[in-house]
Amino acid sequence: MTSGLGAVAYCGFCGKASAEADHSACASRLGVIDPPRFCAECARRMVVQVTPAGWTATCSRHGEITSAR
Amino acid sequence: MTAAPEQVDVLGVAREQVLEQGVGLSEEQVLEVLRLPDERIPELLELAHAVRMRWCGPEVEVEGIVSLKTGGCPEDCHFCSQSGQFPSPVRSAWLDIPGLVRAARQTAETGASEFCIVAAVRGPDKRLLSQVRDGIKAIREDGNDIQIACSLGMLTQEQVDELVDMGVHRYNHNLETARSHFPNVVTTHSWEERWDTLKMIRTAGMEVCCGGIIGMGETLEQRAEFAVQLAELEPDEVPLNFLIPNPGTPYENYPVVEGPEALRTVGAFRLALPRTILRFAGGRELTFGDLGAKQGMLGGVNAIIVGNYLTNLGRPAQQDLDMLTELSMPIKELSKTL
Numbered sequence: 522m523t524s525g526l527g528a529v530a531y532c533g534f535c536g537k538a539s540a541e542a543d544h545s546a547c548a549s550r551l552g553v554i555d556p557p558r559f560c561a562e563c564a565r566r567m568v569v570q571v572t573p574a575g576w577t578a579t580c581s582r583h584g585e586i587t588s589a590r
Numbered sequence: 591m592t593a594a595p596e597q598v599d600v601l602g603v604a605r606e607q608v609l610e611q612g613v614g615l616s617e618e619q620v621l622e623v624l625r626l627p628d629e630r631i632p633e634l635l636e637l638a639h640a641v642r643m644r645w646c647g648p649e650v651e652v653e654g655i656v657s658l659k660t661g662g663c664p665e666d667c668h669f670c671s672q673s674g675q676f677p678s679p680v681r682s683a684w685l686d687i688p689g690l691v692r693a694a695r696q697t698a699e700t701g702a703s704e705f706c707i708v709a710a711v712r713g714p715d716k717r718l719l720s721q722v723r724d725g726i727k728a729i730r731e732d733g734n735d736i737q738i739a740c741s742l743g744m745l746t747q748e749q750v751d752e753l754v755d756m757g758v759h760r761y762n763h764n765l766e767t768a769r770s771h772f773p774n775v776v777t778t779h780s781w782e783e784r785w786d787t788l789k790m791i792r793t794a795g796m797e798v799c800c801g802g803i804i805g806m807g808e809t810l811e812q813r814a815e816f817a818v819q820l821a822e823l824e825p826d827e828v829p830l831n832f833l834i835p836n837p838g839t840p841y842e843n844y845p846v847v848e849g850p851e852a853l854r855t856v857g858a859f860r861l862a863l864p865r866t867i868l869r870f871a872g873g874r875e876l877t878f879g880d881l882g883a884k885q886g887m888l889g890g891v892n893a894i895i896v897g898n899y900l901t902n903l904g905r906p907a908q909q910d911l912d913m914l915t916e917l918s919m920p921i922k923e924l925s926k927t928l
C-alpha cells in the first residue's frame with residue numbers, strides 16, 4: 522500500500538475519524554505539545570519516540586513519519 | 591511590636607528574610623504568598639528575581655532531556671501518560687544507543703550543560719543500567735563532554751553506587767507533590783520510598799534534582815507544604831512542572847493551571863528556595879504561552895529545558911535561546927558546572 526498523501530482519515534491526537542467528531546481541542550495540542558499518537562490512515566496507535574529536536578512515529582502497517590525539525 | 595497587622599506584609603518580610611539573609615520562607619509565609627491578589631504578582635516576581643540574582647546569579651542552566659525507555663511503567667502515577675495502568679495512547683518504546691548519542695549531541699549543540707537520560711520504570715533493572723552505561727560511554731566516545739543526569743526511578747544502594755561509578759553527576763527523582771497529597775496521586779509506592787532514594791543519592795555525592803507537578807488537585811496549603819518539604823531536602827535543582835492533562839490518565843480532564851496562578855507559584859517557590867536551581871520544566875507552553883516563559887525567567891526561574899520533553903513537545907530550542915539573549919541572561923557554561 523502506498524500512503525495516500527493528504528488523506529487524513531483519523532485524528533493523530535485522539536484517533537477518532539476526522540469527519541466524525543470535533544477535533545478543535547485536539548488541534549490545539551497536536552504538533553504544539555503532542556506528537557501524533559494515532560496513524561492518520563488507519564488509527565493504529567503508533568510507537569512514538571520524542572527526542573530533544575524532533576520525533577518519529579511508526580505505524581506497524583504504514584511505516585514511519587517524522588517531525589520536520 | 592507596634593506595627594498594625596496590615597503593615598506586616600509578607601513580601602516586605604521576604605525582602606529582609608529571603609533577599610537580605612537568604613533564609614527561605616516558612617510554610618505559613620509561602621501560603622500567604624500563594625494567596626496574594628493578582629495585582630501583586632509583578633511585585634512578587636520582581637522580588638523573586640532579585641532573590642535569584644542575589645543568591646544564584648544571572649546565569650541560566652540550559653538542559654536537554656530524553657526518554658530512553660518510554661511507556662509501559664507498572665506504577666500508577668495519575669498524571670503520567672507512561673503508566674501501563676491507564677488506557678493512554680503512549681506505547682512502549684526503547685531508544686537505541688545511536689539515537690541516544692544523537693539526542694545528547696543535539697542537546698550539546700544548543701549550548702546546554704546538562705543532558706538527562708530518563709526511563710519510565712519503578713526502578714532500573716540490570717538491562718536498563720547496562721543500557722545507560724553503554725549509552726554514557728558512547729556519548730563520551732562521540733566527543734561530547736556534556737554533564738549527564740539520570741532519572742530511572744527508585745534505587746537501591748548498589749544501583750546508586752553503580753551510577754556514581756558511571757560518572758552520573760546528578761539524579762532526578764521527583765517527590766511530585768506534598769506528602770499529604772501523594773497518596774491521592776500514586777498508590778503503587780509511597781512518598782517515603784521516594785524520599786529514601788533521594789537521601790541515598792545525596793549521601794553518595796550526586797547532585798539531587800527533585801521537584802514536582804503543580805495542578806494535580808492539591809490545595810494551596812498543600813502547595814505551600816510541598817515547597818517547604820522540598821526546602822528541607824535542600825535539592826540542588828527543583829524542576830517545576832505544570833500538569834499537562836494527558837488523554838487516558840485519571841487527570842485527563844483536569845484544568846490547566848492558569849498563567850497568574852502559575853506565576854505566583856513560581857515566585858513563591860523561589861522565595862522558599864533562594865539558592866536552588868529552579869527549573870521550568872513541562873507544561874509551561876500550555877500554561878504560559880510564549881509570554882509567560884519570559885515572565886517566569888524574570889520571576890525567579892534560572893534553568894530551562896530546551897527542545898522537547900519525554901513524550902510532549904516543547905517549543906524549538908532556538909526560541910528559548912533567543913529569549914535568554916534578549917533577557918541578557920548568560921547560559922551557564924559547562925566548565926562552571928564542573
Ligand code: SF4
Pocket residue numbers: 663664665666667670671672673674709710711712743
Ligand atoms: S514511576 Fe514515573 S514513568 Fe512510572 S507512572 Fe510514575 S511518573 Fe510515570
Ligand SMILES: [Zn+2]
Pocket residue numbers: 532533534535536537543544547548
Ligand atoms: Zn481528535
Ligand SMILES: [Zn+2]
Pocket residue numbers: 560561562563564565580581582583584
Ligand atoms: Zn497506519
